Amino acid sequence: MKNKLLYSVVFILAVIAGAALFALFTDINDKKNQERHYPLMLNKVSDTNPDIREWGKNFPTQYDDAVAMKDIFFETPFSGSLPYSKxxxxxxxxxxxxxxxxxxxxxxxxxHFYSQIDQIETMRNNKEYLNAHGLPAFQGQPGFCVNCHTGHLTAIMNDPDYDKILQVNPTESSKLEMGFFDIDKENGEKRKLAWTKMNSIPYFDVMKMVAEKHxxxxFGGSHLGSACADCHHPDDMSLRVTRPGFVNAMVKxxxxxxxxxxxxxxxxxxRDYVCMQCHVEYYPGLNADLVFPWTKWPKDEPFKIEMFDEYFDEVHDNGKFVADYRHKQTDxxxxxxxxxxxxxxxxxxxxxxxxxxxxCHMPYKRVGATKVTTHTIQSPYADITAACKTCHMQSEDDLKERISFIQNRHAYELRNCENNLHALIEDINTARAELAKHADFAGLEAKEQKAAISEALKDALWAHRKxxxxxxxxxxxNSYGFHGPQEAARITGQCQSVAREGQAILANTLNKYGINIALTQKATLPNPPEKIELHHGLVATPPSARLLQIDEDVKNRDFK
Known part of the structure; x- marks a missing residue:
């Protein structure tokens, strides 16, 4: 009797186990079938129409993620997406x-939804405002800025309609040396000319051109921010880079x-390069090409700030790029x-x-059977679990504390850098005023005197630049040190020491003219500027009381 009961129980358990295994394998098979049909490219897309609404028909999850960036405004101690005035x-x-x-x-x-809108709305792009606020010679930003602030770049370089607007002549020859366009034997020269002409015309002329077509x-028109076409190939959505400046720099x-x-x-x-093509240092070159100053940065090696020193010194000395601007006070x-x-x-x-x-900025998530990359691109602070805890087993609180320490220490050293650099500027201003009274300079015309004093102080001015x-x-x-804490600490430390060295150089120079000044130790920093009322909504609003308190706490904290 007992054996019969035992056999019955075993049989029932076996049936249940078999049913469970059948259900499991059926579910796995269903999910494999779902994954087999992903991505499902039902809607044909192309570079000539980068509208994310069209591309999103094939990828609704990623599209919803991207559109969500329109309404996300949150504050972290040093990052977030709240557009307060820095x-x-x-x-x-x-x-x-x-x-x-x-x-x-x-x-x-x-x-990133606002990458184009922010560029349009900033007062840095408002000629009349800047002319009335200390920059009377400003003529407006050039088309260079479009390179990373619009999703329409692939269209501008590939759509024949833009050739007519830009007056691209296929028989012309651009002066670019190498890179992005030379590998495209059929269309490379035409695309190169379209790009260089876009770079050279005024910014708002470029945007007017885009508005007339799109x-x-x-949302989907001329103000299109970052777009699918920036990072994905329309044929199969494979990752790619589309910014010529980046490719040219990498080739070099x-x-x-x-x-x-x-x-x-x-x-x-x-997965690095698609971000690296825009989140970099760059400047406008002589031949309407956008230049990344990377020729001193060896392949497969980490960057060091001295590589920028070497590069910018070289292009200064050979006349290819002297400066972005002359400092209004020190020259x-x-x-x-x-x-x-x-x-x-x-x-x-x-x-x-x-x-x-x-x-870190677009961590994976599971949507049904499919693992997808989150296309709401933002600070890892927004989702520590997804962004950090796949590798780090500590609690969220522990991870946030680690981030906080790195960024607060960076802020502390950066404040010290602020003081020393501002002190150097104050002393150079004092030196210029004293030299203007010296017999060697007093009798010169204003413009000639300014140039002569700058020549006399050239070593101190070079320390200011460095x-x-x-x-x-x-x-x-934008990471406030977190992207590379060791190098960031080295850079802020050098800032402090180079500024102090500049003061010593300045004192030695003045001694030659029999002038002595008391070098500034504690600088007098300016007051915060007034809010720009032309801005809309949250843009350029004052930082919150919480952020200001963080700054006060940092100033009073000892990280030594």
């Missing part, structure tokens, strides 16, 4: 950028160009750093471990 939070920048548009308006960027609206570093991908690379490498020849995330990230343990930009490069790199790089 000049109000760090008013010393208004002194450091005097003579350049960034001293007038510089805000925390919103997410419409005025801020020793990488190989590729017709389809832009650069020959593994898929893992492309130093200044370099404006843009947003060198790629350079700093290359120095990090994340880069050495093969962790890419996409891993210290500024380090402050600007550390300040304008």
């Amino acid at each position: 000049l109000m939070r760090w008013p010393a920048a208004t002194t450091f950028w005097q003579g350049y548009a960034f001293a007038v308006d510089y805000n925390r960027p919103r997410l 419409g005025e609206d801020a 570093r020793g990488y190989e160009a590729d017709v389809k991908q832009g650069i020959k690379a593994t898929r893992a490498e492309m 130093a020849k200044m370099i404006k750093m843009q947003h060198p995330e790629a350079e700093l990230h290359s120095t990090s343990i994340h880069a050495r471990s093969g962790v890419t930009c996409v891993d 210290a500024h490069i380090r402050w600007d790199f550390a300040f304008s790089e």
Whole structure:
């Protein structure tokens, strides 16, 4: 009797187990079938129409993620997507950028949906406003800025309609040396000419051209921000790079160009490159090409700030690029750093471990049977679990504390850099005033006197330029040190020491003229600027009380 009962129980359990296994295998098979049909390219897309609504018909999940960036505004201690005025939070920048548009308006960027809108709306792109606020010679931004601030770049370079508007003549020959276009034997020269002409015409003329073809609206028209076509090939959605400046720079570093991908690379490498093509330092070159100053950065090596020193010294001396602007107070020849995330990230343990930009800023998520990359591109702070805990087993609180320590320490050192750099500027101003009274300079005409004093102070002015490069790199790089903590700390340390060395150089120079001044130790920093009322909504609003308190806490904290 007992055996019969036992056999019955075993039989029932076996049936249940068999049914469970059948259900499991059926579910696995269903999911494999779903994955087999992904991606499903039902709607034909092309580079000539980068409208994300069209591309999104094939990829609704990624499309929904991208569109979600329109309504995401959140604050982190040093990042987030709330577009407050960075000049109000760090008013010393208004002194450091005097003579350049960034001293007038510089805000925390919103997410990639707004990359074009933010560029259009900033006062740095408002000729009349800048002319009335200390930059009377400003003629408006050139088309160079379109390169990374619009999703329409692939259309401008590939659509024959733009050839007519840009008056591209296939028989012309551009002066670019190598790179992105030379690998496309059929259309390379035409695309090269379209790109260089776009770079050279005024910014708003480019946007008017786009609006005439694609419409005025801020969603799929001329204000289209980052788009699918920027990073994906329309044939199969494989990753690629589309920005010519990046490919040209990589080729000069020793990488190989590729017709389809832009650069020959593994898929893992492309998960860095698609971001690196814009999040870099760059400047407008002589022949209407956008230049990344990377020729001193060896292939497959981490970046070092001295590579920029060597590069910018060389192009200064050979006359290819002297400066972004002359400092309004000191007359130093200044370099404006843009947003060198790629350079700093290359120095990090994340880069050495093969962790890419996409891993942290676009982490994977599961949608039904499919694992997809999140296309709401934002700070890892927005989802620590997805962005960080796939590798780090600590709690979210522990990870946030680690981030906080790195960024607060960076902020502390950057404040010290601010003080020393501002002190150097104050002392150069004092020196200029004293030299203007000296017999060697007093009798000269104003313009001649200014040039003569600049020549006398050239070594101190060069120290100003060198210290500024380090402050600007550390300040304008958007991770606030997190992308490469060791190199960031080295850069801010050098900023502090180079600025002090500049003061010593200045004192020695003045001694030759029998002039002594008391070198500034504690600088007098400017007050925050007033809010620009022409801005809309949250743009250029004052930083929150929470952020200002973080800054006060950092100033009073000892990280030594």
